[in-house]
Amino acid sequence: MLEVSDLTAGYGEAVALRGVDLQVRDGTTVSLVGSNGAGKSTLVKALMGMQPVSGGTVRLDGEDITHRAASDRPRLGMALVPEGRRLFKDMTVRDNLLLGVHHPAARKRSAGALESVYELFPVLRKRSRQLAGTMSGGEQQMVALGRALISRPRLLILDEPSLGLAPIIVEQVFETLARVTAEGVTVLLAEQNMRRALELSDHGYVLADGQIVLDASGAELLKSDSVRTAYLGDA
Amino acid sequence: MNRWLGPSLRRHLLMILAGTAVTITLVPTIGSSYALAFGFQFVIWTALALSWSLFSGNSGYASFGHGVFFGIGTYAASAVFRSTDAPFVVALAVAGLAAGALALLLGAAVFSSPRFAGDLFGLVTLAMAFIAVTVVSNVAFLDGGTGVFVREHTSSTWIGSDSRHLFVVGALLAALSAVVALGASTTRWGAALRSIHDDEAVAESLGVPTYRYKVVTFAVSGTLAGLAGAPQAVFLGYVEVGAVFTLNIPLLVIMMTILGGMARWYGPLVGAAVVVILREALTGWASAEMAQIIMGLSLIVVIAVMPRGVSGYLTRTRPAARAGQGGAR
DSSP states (O other): OEEEEEEEEEETTEEEEEEEEEEEOTTOEEEEEOOTTSSHHHHHHHHTTSSOOOEEEEEETTEEOTTOOGGGHHHHTEEEEOTTOOOOTTSBHHHHHHHTTOSHHHHHHTTTHHHHHHHHOHHHHHTTTSBGGGSOHHHHHHHHHHHHHTTOOSEEEEEOTTTTOOHHHHHHHHHHHHHHHHTTOEEEEEESOHHHHHHHOSEEEEEETTEEEEEEEHHHHHHOHHHHHHHHTOO | OOOTTOHHHHHHHHHHHHHHHHHHHHGGGOOOHHHHHHHHHHHHHHHHHHHHIIIIIHHOOOOSOHHHHHHHHHHHHHHHHHHOOOOHHHHHHHHHHHHHHHHHHHHHHHTTSGGGSTHHHHHHHHHHHHHHHHHHHHOTTTTTTSOEEOHHHHTTSHHHHOHHHHHHHHHHHHHHHHHHHHHHHHSHHHHHHHHHHHOHHHHHHTTOOHHHHHHHHHHHHHHHHHHHHHHHHHHHSEEOHHHHTOTHHHHHHHHHHHHHOSSSTTHHHHHHHHHHHHHHHHHHHSOHHHHHHHHHHHHHHHHHHOTTHHHHHHHHTOHHHHHTOOSOO
16 A cells, blocks of 8 residues: 655764655554664554655555645545644534544545544543543543544554653553554554554554664564664664 | 524624614714714724634634725725715625625635735735725826815715714614624634634534635625715715824724623624723823723723723623523523
8 A cells, every 4th residue: 555665864964764665555564663763653644645755656555645635645544643742722522523624535535434433432421521631641532533633544654653652641542543443544654652653553663773774574573682772773 | 604594693682783783773862063073983983893803813813904895895986976976875885796796806816826815815805905095096086186075966866865874873883893793702703713712723623614705704894894885975074094094093993892892792882882982081181192091991991801802801890691692692
């Protein structure tokens, strides 16, 4: 489904991605692990059109989308759960969720999906009129997930969904993610919580210093010692 | 959101229409010219505050250029009165179009560059205010530095013959701004604007065409301010650059929106009422300078005590009323 080849990106002089190759097959869950600053967020932003790309291509089902505007992503069936959740804090939960179907194409796909989000997270139905910024971290993550899922994406990209959350909430996030993948949604998960991410994944990529240094099935990477070394940056 | 003409939206719409109808019906009974002048100021400030917050309040891009759009409207209408015998509606249309076109061009240029995102936008609009003053002062057709007597051109026309007519026009323009503000608070358009306020990049990734929304809404906001400039020209009778383009106008408009709050669409209306009444009362009680100081202090107090403004404060203390609200906020 998603095919990234030789992708480079940077912030001015600083290069953040150096020729990244990556594939996500239809219906699979792929993890992108690596330490803080390895380039995970830059890669995610580049895939979403939120970060200028200096070289290489991003293809979705064979179509070159490297330089498509970010606002075109919903039409392509892509949705993002951004790092730090980034909710619209002064808006109600309901308005946050409905912005997930702002794009006409997303709205068309998702008829009645607000109900399905409420079924997935019943607490959000009760809190639908609460301002998103006044909720707990875990509840905010539910809104962020709901805002992405409401558009019924084909490819769901998550950037550090467990960051800053209590362990019990992290567990809930991964359980929800398992349910989403079971429904056939293709998932790309950028996560520092390597063990939990790889357990859930069909395939994993280890990113260090803007490059893919390892690439194997989730189970293999879990067993491999070299992951740990790559992770710590002294491979 | 977006339940077009849902029950609460319809209720708010009816309230605006009923309020306007009652106000206009009562106009003939107003005897004193002081009351009329005060009422006119109130409706014009309401139109300005609502139209400013339509763009700046919702999107978070604070504009200091609202006085320019209002002033361009005032001068455009004056130019029409001076050089033609066209009826007032023509001057009104020209005022709205001139201000709207300027806002459209400025928005299309400024928002195309990410350099001007955030606070720099405010500086650009401030710079525009200085440019507008210079241009109008030096173009003889508009002013040329001598000021323009509007009254002598309008005294025999419908709008110039009775200041009650001015009030009716002002009330209708305030109602128009209120309807647009209500629309922005309940539709997908308003939600998109508020998402720009909080996180433009994420809004974009959700498919919100942020550039288009900013440009269009800024133009609508400028048009509404320009329309208000037409009756203002007649009301002033004599327009001059210093008074029309004073920075007091955008500052007062911003103050009204902060005081009233953006928690509900009618926040700026509440703020306009508070500021206009307070200013009038204080000027009568003390002096204009004293009024300025007390107004400034009360703004600081409001920000400290009621961070969501008067309208946000009132709705917070009435949770039942809030729960009963449908789509409107």
